Amino acid sequence: MSKRKSLSIVEKVALLKEVESGIRKKDIALKYGIPPSTVSTIIKSREFIIKAFEDYAPDRKRFKTGHFENVDEAVLQWIKIVRDKNIPISGPLIKKKALEFANRLGETEFKASSGWLEKFRKRHGLKEKVFPVESRRMNNEITDEDNWVSSVLKRILESYHPDDIFNVDQTGLFYRYLPNNENHFSGSENYRERITVLIGANMSGIKSLEVDYRYDKKALITPDIFEEWLLNLDEKMNSQKRKIALFVDNFPGHSNISSKLLNIKLIFFPPNTNSKWQPMDQGVITNLKLYYKKCILKRLIWVLDNEQNIDKVIDLRICIGILSKVWENDISESTVKYCFAKAGFIDFSNKSIEEEDIDILSQVEQCWENLQTKGFIEGISLDQFLDIDEGVIISEYPIIEDSEQNDKEDTEENETVEPNKPSKKEMITAFETIRRGFQFYEGIPENIFHALNKCEHFHDEISSKVMLQQDILLDFLLQKYNDI
Numbered sequence: 001m002s003k004r005k006s007l008s009i010v011e012k013v014a015l016l017k018e019v020e021s022g023i024r025k026k027d028i029a030l031k032y033g034i035p036p037s038t039v040s041t042i043i044k045s046r047e048f049i050i051k052a053f054e055d056y057a058p059d060r061k062r063f064k065t066g067h068f069e070n071v072d073e074a075v076l077q078w079i080k081i082v083r084d085k086n087i088p089i090s091g092p093l094i095k096k097k098a099l100e101f102a103n104r105l106g107e108t109e110f111k112a113s114s115g116w117l118e119k120f121r122k123r124h125g126l127k128e129k130v131f132p133v134e135s136r137r138m139n140n141e142i143t144d145e146d147n148w149v150s151s152v153l154k155r156i157l158e159s160y161h162p163d164d165i166f167n168v169d170q171t172g173l174f175y176r177y178l179p180n181n182e183n184h185f186s187g188s189e190n191y192r193e194r195i196t197v198l199i200g201a202n203m204s205g206i207k208s209l210e211v212d213y214r215y216d217k218k219a220l221i222t223p224d225i226f227e228e229w230l231l232n233l234d235e236k237m238n239s240q241k242r243k244i245a246l247f248v249d250n251f252p253g254h255s256n257i258s259s260k261l262l263n264i265k266l267i268f269f270p271p272n273t274n275s276k277w278q279p280m281d282q283g284v285i286t287n288l289k290l291y292y293k294k295c296i297l298k299r300l301i302w303v304l305d306n307e308q309n310i311d312k313v314i315d316l317r318i319c320i321g322i323l324s325k326v327w328e329n330d331i332s333e334s335t336v337k338y339c340f341a342k343a344g345f346i347d348f349s350n351k352s353i354e355e356e357d358i359d360i361l362s363q364v365e366q367c368w369e370n371l372q373t374k375g376f377i378e379g380i381s382l383d384q385f386l387d388i389d390e391g392v393i394i395s396e397y398p399i400i401e402d403s404e405q406n407d408k409e410d411t412e413e414n415e416t417v418e419p420n421k422p423s424k425k426e427m428i429t430a431f432e433t434i435r436r437g438f439q440f441y442e443g444i445p446e447n448i449f450h451a452l453n454k455c456e457h458f459h460d461e462i463s464s465k466v467m468l469q470q471d472i473l474l475d476f477l478l479q480k481y482n483d484i
Contacts, residue, residue, distance in 0.1 A: 007032060008069045012042050012049045019043060048077075068110050074101040076124055091117055148270045149344065153277075156267055157345065160245045165345070167247040168200030168209075169280035170221055173289065174389045175319040178300060178310070179368075179377045194389065195316070196221050197323065198229070199280050199288060202244075203340045205333030209233070211324045227257050230264065237263035249278065282339035284331060290360045291326040293386060297367035304374055330360075431456045 007015065011032065018028050019039070029036040042049065075098045079089060095112035098120075102110035110116075156165065174194045196219055201207045212232075214225045230246075237244055243263050250268045258266045269277045299313050314322075340346050368382050422430070435452060438444050 007034065007042075009049065009073065015039065015042055016046055016049065048073075068102065068107050070105050071098055071102045071107055071110055072120060072123070074098075074105070075120065094120070152267065153344070156245050156265075160243075162203040162346070163206065164242065164244040165203040165247070166200055166209075166244055167203075167279045167340070167343075168198055169249065169278050169285065170196055170198045171285045171289070172219075172389045173197055173292070173319075175292075175316070176314050177385075177388055178296075178313065179371065179380050179385045194219050195319065197288075198226075199285060199327075200246075201280075201284070201336045203279075203337070203345055205336035205340075207327060207331065207333075207336065211320065211327070213320060227260075230257055231260065234261045234264045247277075247279075277343050279336070279340040279343040279345060282342040284336055284339050287331055287335060287360065288323070288326060289389075290364060290386070291330045292322055294360065294364045294367060295322045295326065297364065297371060300376070301367060301370055301374075304371075304376060427459055428456075431459070 015028060015032060018031075019025070025036050025039045029039050032039075075094060078097055078101070079094070091114075095114075095117055098116070099110070099112040102108075102112070172194055173196070176193045196216075198221060200209050212229065214228070216222055216225060243265070245265045245267055247267045247269065250270065296314060299318075300310075302308075303310055303313050337346070364386070365382065368377070368385075371377050431452065435449070438448065438452075
């Protein structure tokens with residue numbers, strides 16, 4: 001098997017110029033010794049290639065590259081992401097990420113040596129140590145932020161109704177982390193123990209975006225996943241004949257999507273502003289995590305009190321259910337509106353987010369003290385438990401790679417153990433148990449029982465359809481058997 005040819009940035013730029021001049025893709029592929037599918041991939045990645053080319057050293061007369069240009073591109077783009085998020089980067093961390101990218105790109109001969117790191121720094125003009133960009137932002141970008149507020153933000157606020165102004169942001173969550181020594185781990189390596197949550201709402205505080213789930217083997221929101229979600233949302237807005245403005249962070253993987261949208265206008269926050277302008281970062285995400293972890297601690301208490309298996313405290317399906325319930329019932333519209341106000345979107349006065357935080361935090365503290373009396377908590381404080389997933393990488397920069405490599409990409413299935421499907425009898429019994437349980441409480445609203453009746457009716461309908469399909473299949477098989 002021949003070794004896959006990897007083109008340098010310079011070669012890819014030259015290839016793009018030949019495409020623009022009208023030369024056939026087939027002839028270009030033959031000239032560069034690559035499959036036509038790789039030419040198509042390079043064309044699709046045109047913006048990233050041109051940007052990467054310009055970011056190297058555009059003032060040099062001669063462009064000098066390393067032997068693993070695709071790894072260089074991926075690492076350089078990753079560095080831009082983490083610097084924009086004010087995350088410190090060290091040499092060992094750069095080497096670790098380079099090796100990770102190399103494995104993903106199929107570069108088995110790549111060595112993340114100190115020599116490679118030194119040459120990489122020289123090629124891209126990086127300093128000996130890469131620090132957060134806080135000082136640079138304070139000195140040079142205040143004017144840019146002021147201009148963004150006075151022009152971009154003001155124009156959008158004047159052009160759109162609050163119901164049609166949205167913000168989405170993402171956060172990492174170690175959803176199975178329990179506060180005992182057996183479950184301690186560090187960093188973001190345990191991908192099966194974490195998820196990335198995309199959170200969004202409009203300026204009126206209405207949380208109208210549906211709960212959805214997509215799998216990624218590293219639990220990241222990749223550009224492809226974000227694009228798929230965004231296009232689905234655009235289609236929904238189109239069906240409602242509705243135009244919306246969606247504020248997102250200045251992440252390079254987002255900028256290539258705008259041209260594909262019909263009913264969504266993407267608005268990018270100023271670069272390197274961290275969470276200053278993100279409404280979701282002004283308290284919505286913090287509250288969501290506090291409520292989620294309170295639910296986890298309460299489930300843990302129940303498991304311990306009933307001497308159940310601790311592994312049953314949480315799995316991915318339960319996690320998604322809890323997040324959905326918390327988002328729908330616990331995150332109030334006033335909280336969301338207040339966070340938009342804190343980000344400078346509206347002049348709004350309401351119960352402070354700090355007061356709501358204290359209220360939920362006191363509930364979390366009570367659960368924590370309960371677990372301490374049971375002797376479950378070991379070697380970790382409440383603050384450490386609440387902050388365990390802060391600062392983890394949650395997005396992935398688009399990596400330029402040909403379709404041959406994409407075909408080799410691992411399609412691992414989520415290894416979360418799926419629970420057994422309840423039988424029809426178990427479902428009917430569950431409905432009866434819930435109904436009987438509610439009857440022992442006073443003041444239960446009628447709409448609760450109406451909703452339960454709807455759920456039971458829906459279950460009856462789908463069960464009847466399944467049974468009908470099974471009868472048809474059985475009749476078909478019996479007829480085939482009789483024919484034999």
